[in-house]
Amino acid sequence: MKEMILQTKVAVCTYDELQTADREVVDAARAATANSYAVYSNFNVGAAVRLSNGTIVSGSNQENAAYPSGLCAERTTLFWANSQYPNEAVETLAIAARTAQGELEMPIPPCGACRQVILETEKRFGNTIRIILYGAKQCYIIEDGIKALLPLSFDSAFLE
């Protein structure tokens, strides 16, 4: 029997070590946590994307009393960005979170459903999305795009 080993490369750095352009997207995600509607979880998530025309768009998680009707910050942001700028590729995605205690020290990764939407966004525009996960103590940068976070993924190729 053969084995496949699927590896994920993550660059670890502090906020201060981020490039200026990345810090801008991260700051937009951090600021977006203030607009989160998280009255049930009290877990405020913000996301932001830099598009191929340089525009930065942000969003936050929006919860609902019917829990599954709510939406994560990442999907809110990607759907908003893609609906407003359908021809602009998403180049960078940043994610940040805070609770009543303040910003999280360690980065939060996107949930499985958001990973699937990030994958579709990569396929749609034909590029890899750089993913930056912000934590007050440490940040993770995933340069290789969603394949690093969602290996063996299902996409439109299987429908052909």
Ligand code: THU
């Ligand atoms: N949430 C996000 O917005 N993004 C993530 O990556 C993880 C979870 C939201 C969903 C829900 O509103 C709250 O955080 C708690 O799960």
